[in-house]
Amino acid sequence: MSRSHAQSGFDVAVVGAGVVGCAIARRFTLEGAKMIVLEKAPDILDGASKGNSGILHTGFDAPCGSLEQSCIASGYSEYLDIRERLGLPLIRSGALVLAWTEEEEARLPELMQQARDNGVGDVEALTSDEILRREPNLSRRVRAGFCVPREFIIDPWSAPHAYLLQALTNGAELRRECEVLAGQFDGSAWRLETSAGEIAATCVINAAGLYGDLVDQTLRGVSDFHIRPRKGQFVVYDKAAAGLVKSILLPVPSATTKGIVVCRTAFGNLLVGPTAEEQTARDEAVLVPETLAQLQERGTQIVPALSDIEVSAIYAGLRPATEFKDYQIRAHREINLITVGGIRSTGLSSALGIARHVFSQYLELGHAPHALTDPIWPTVAQISEAGERSWQTPCNDGVVCHCERVTRAEIEAALEGPLAPGSFAGLKRKTRVTMGRCQGFYCSAELARLTKDRLKHPMSGAPDDR
Amino acid sequence: MTGDTAPAYDVAIIGGGPAGLSAAVELKRLGVASVVVIEREREAGGIPRHCGHYPFGMREFSRVLRGPDYAARLVERALRVGVEIRTRVSVTSLKPGPQIDVSSPDGLATIRARRVLVATGVREKTRAARLIGGTKPSGVLSTGALQGLVYLDGLKPFSRPVILGTELVSFSALLTCRHAGIKPVAMIEPNARITAWRASRLLPGALGVPLMLGASITRIEGRAQVEAVEVADRSGRTSRIEADGVIVTGQFLPEASLLRDSHLAVDSMSGGPCVDQFFRLSDPAYFAAGNLLRPVETAGWCWAEGRAAARMIAGSLAGTLPEPTPRAGLALMGDALKYVVPQRLVAASGAPRTLQVRVRRPARGTLSVVVSGQNLWSQRIDALPERRILIPLDRLPIDLNGPVHIVFAEDKA
Ligand SMILES: Cc1cc2nc3c(=O)[nH]c(=O)nc-3n(C[C@H](O)[C@H](O)[C@H](O)COP(=O)(O)OP(=O)(O)OC[C@H]3O[C@@H](n4cnc5c(N)ncnc54)[C@H](O)[C@@H]3O)c2cc1C
Ligand SMILES: Cc1cc2nc3c(=O)[nH]c(=O)nc-3n(C[C@H](O)[C@H](O)[C@H](O)COP(=O)(O)OP(=O)(O)OC[C@H]3O[C@@H](n4cnc5c(N)ncnc54)[C@H](O)[C@@H]3O)c2cc1C
Numbered sequence: 001m002s003r004s005h006a007q008s009g010f011d012v013a014v015v016g017a018g019v020v021g022c023a024i025a026r027r028f029t030l031e032g033a034k035m036i037v038l039e040k041a042p043d044i045l046d047g048a049s050k051g052n053s054g055i056l057h058t059g060f061d062a063p064c065g066s067l068e069q070s071c072i073a074s075g076y077s078e079y080l081d082i083r084e085r086l087g088l089p090l091i092r093s094g095a096l097v098l099a100w101t102e103e104e105e106a107r108l109p110e111l112m113q114q115a116r117d118n119g120v121g122d123v124e125a126l127t128s129d130e131i132l133r134r135e136p137n138l139s140r141r142v143r144a145g146f147c148v149p150r151e152f153i154i155d156p157w158s159a160p161h162a163y164l165l166q167a168l169t170n171g172a173e174l175r176r177e178c179e180v181l182a183g184q185f186d187g188s189a190w191r192l193e194t195s196a197g198e199i200a201a202t203c204v205i206n207a208a209g210l211y212g213d214l215v216d217q218t219l220r221g222v223s224d225f226h227i228r229p230r231k232g233q234f235v236v237y238d239k240a241a242a243g244l245v246k247s248i249l250l251p252v253p254s255a256t257t258k259g260i261v262v263c264r265t266a267f268g269n270l271l272v273g274p275t276a277e278e279q280t281a282r283d284e285a286v287l288v289p290e291t292l293a294q295l296q297e298r299g300t301q302i303v304p305a306l307s308d309i310e311v312s313a314i315y316a317g318l319r320p321a322t323e324f325k326d327y328q329i330r331a332h333r334e335i336n337l338i339t340v341g342g343i344r345s346t347g348l349s350s351a352l353g354i355a356r357h358v359f360s361q362y363l364e365l366g367h368a369p370h371a372l373t374d375p376i377w378p379t380v381a382q383i384s385e386a387g388e389r390s391w392q393t394p395c396n397d398g399v400v401c402h403c404e405r406v407t408r409a410e411i412e413a414a415l416e417g418p419l420a421p422g423s424f425a426g427l428k429r430k431t432r433v434t435m436g437r438c439q440g441f442y443c444s445a446e447l448a449r450l451t452k453d454r455l456k457h458p459m460s461g462a463p464d465d466r
Numbered sequence: 467m468t469g470d471t472a473p474a475y476d477v478a479i480i481g482g483g484p485a486g487l488s489a490a491v492e493l494k495r496l497g498v499a500s501v502v503v504i505e506r507e508r509e510a511g512g513i514p515r516h517c518g519h520y521p522f523g524m525r526e527f528s529r530v531l532r533g534p535d536y537a538a539r540l541v542e543r544a545l546r547v548g549v550e551i552r553t554r555v556s557v558t559s560l561k562p563g564p565q566i567d568v569s570s571p572d573g574l575a576t577i578r579a580r581r582v583l584v585a586t587g588v589r590e591k592t593r594a595a596r597l598i599g600g601t602k603p604s605g606v607l608s609t610g611a612l613q614g615l616v617y618l619d620g621l622k623p624f625s626r627p628v629i630l631g632t633e634l635v636s637f638s639a640l641l642t643c644r645h646a647g648i649k650p651v652a653m654i655e656p657n658a659r660i661t662a663w664r665a666s667r668l669l670p671g672a673l674g675v676p677l678m679l680g681a682s683i684t685r686i687e688g689r690a691q692v693e694a695v696e697v698a699d700r701s702g703r704t705s706r707i708e709a710d711g712v713i714v715t716g717q718f719l720p721e722a723s724l725l726r727d728s729h730l731a732v733d734s735m736s737g738g739p740c741v742d743q744f745f746r747l748s749d750p751a752y753f754a755a756g757n758l759l760r761p762v763e764t765a766g767w768c769w770a771e772g773r774a775a776a777r778m779i780a781g782s783l784a785g786t787l788p789e790p791t792p793r794a795g796l797a798l799m800g801d802a803l804k805y806v807v808p809q810r811l812v813a814a815s816g817a818p819r820t821l822q823v824r825v826r827r828p829a830r831g832t833l834s835v836v837v838s839g840q841n842l843w844s845q846r847i848d849a850l851p852e853r854r855i856l857i858p859l860d861r862l863p864i865d866l867n868g869p870v871h872i873v874f875a876e877d878k879a
Pocket of ligand 1: 016017018020038041044047054056057181215231233317318348
């Protein structure tokens, strides 16, 4: 069908380059659709996908039979299948669900049963002694728990970068600073009015994350859900902390949140968070000192040795939650629009699965593209602790960011290519410069020099992101 | 490289700031044959490279210099006496041997030396570590980053920032702003008085910058760039100051991450390595000098300390330094005390036995040295954080049979 509609431009326009939009662009491109991704920010991953925990969830605690659970399961397995070819890391940490009170302990059997019902059959009950043997730095107050051996840690930025990069190298297009402002469906195709001109596409996929309901209102006149942004604040500890724990330490979840997690990052730091706080603002995640101090305290209760280690970064993310528990994915047949909304707290894990699910809905709309027979598999830079880093290899041109050991070669590479950043924040997400313990104390000047005239939105000082 | 390779150097010095460079020069003067300074930046010289203001160099060169000129002279002097300076080489780990792993533009390598001096300096405590709330726009910088941008790159990251802190370095930030044509709109200090010496009180007034004492930044506002800060006074009353940047100054921390990841003992009070009075670490083949030892001293002090440490290292190479054991630990008693350096004393004479003590908040009272219940020394002090307090140990008859207590009895308010 891409042939017959050639004059109308693209087969599909995806609104939003969060992890979900990136995964959709990849899946559809591989299946042969001519794609364009429209992102309003100067760089991709500027919404909900900017600040998450970086956990590849098995979905053991997802509601049984939910769309979320099935998308996590298929997204999880696809990540494991493709990650080596795309150069994506995997830290096989496993997770421990820990009970600290009698009530929590009483809920463990039910949670383990839920895990088995969700196809995560390898959970295993552990006594406090067994837990402490695995995690000797844990507080001795732990009562009991169980392990989920296949909960893993990934890089929350390189994964969506790789998905989109594969889409782009196989023919998709990306427009940044391109906000969808209005749209007309003429019975066979869409005309989208954007801040960067008009775009024509046969079908539109709304993957606008925190703006999903608004984009639906713009395009359909109504929305079937309301976004209720749910903020999650984090404190990140310096490298010395990462050696203190091996597993992802999960609490017994409550009805609304997975609770405060203690977890290594793919970059060799340790995070404590997130909180779950409802708010109305969609574009502002305000850090609250008292809450950060509470997180620090909570971290120290779980891992007492953290009291001696410096907090190296603080950040907050917003989950695109709605009034519903499950994802809100719906095809609007009569107008060639698929809404992919409410991907609140598991989108990093489920994105590849969501993309498959959405593609099957696209087929049901009557489209039949021809899958690429021999797609290109680009790789992204390896910046996690899971593999060899540039500073460990010859021709790295010297370390620039000393805390995160980012080399000049890595920065130069990040500034090139189809996903070259438009802003300093984008460069940080691709390389981690200034995200370590000194937050730009040593390297800001060198970075200003290296990025001079190479970012559309140049650095004015070191922006203080995650 | 294998374990039985002979050390390539007599002494390897990590960090080419005033402490590292002065140690290198002194080691050469004392006849030590091969000395290498390993520096991760493109140029050696350390922090003064980007302190484009006076006064540096009185003690070292008997004249008043700007930071960059001072740094250049230190480097030049070291090169002249035959010190090898390797720039763009980052030390990534410290191991027994001593053996140090480095990363350079060519990749990984291992350097072996008979002795190692660690002189990696200090950095400022970040907005993140201080848990300052609000959004995360650009324009939130440490003084170090600001100086780099202004003096090394001629950039002007903002035009109307607030300055948080009133340490000496905060006034450095003020001077840096003036140099770049940046007009700070306020200087904000949580304590009731200025931390740096009182004369500095005249400076913000003279430059037309309002000083807000007893105030703290509770929130940073702005999307892309800082737009305002919310400031709370002692009673919790808040006000909003429009500003396009925040300079988060001071509250120095030793740059000790290398030590934390190594076999060497770190003192959680000073944040630097545990040393004895011979600048010797828990592994006696390792030494430390300069601001890594403690936050924070002037360049001149660090330079002198580098020289003193060099003499100890030369002694250690010659086998004339006293054994590292037996030794006594120093214990701090008194809530206001922040740290003491050195943390350990070896039974020996002839070393620079001065203890350096600091307080964590403004405090008045009597400071004493107590050994086995016996008060050996006391002095009345009226102390501010970030100001050095020295205890002359060489006149004290200290036996090492028990811990030495540094006791601070504060006056009742
Ligand atoms: C605190 C926290 C912790 C989390 N931890 C995990 C975890 O450990 N594991 C996990 O799997 N998931 C986790 N998540 C969930 C995951 O981050 C989200 O599910 C996911 O990022 C949602 O992605 P998205 O693409 O739907 O939305 P977004 O990332 O918000 O993407 C939407 C994009 O659309 C753009 N946009 C909006 N409107 C327009 C418009 N009109 N025109 C053009 N572009 C537009 C936005 O700028 C944005 O870039 C966490 C989330 C949070 C907040
Ligand atoms: C922003 C700022 C402003 C200051 N302003 C003044 C001032 O105006 N006047 C004054 O007297 N003092 C000032 N100081 C104090 C300053 O610390 C001293 O002047 C002096 O620089 C300390 O010397 P040093 O040799 O201990 O450390 P530094 O000068 O900090 O030198 C340490 C060196 O070690 C290098 N290094 C660190 N880690 C590694 C590694 N892993 N591998 C290789 N190399 C490494 C660093 O790149 C650096 O060059 C300031 C400090 C700061 C942070």
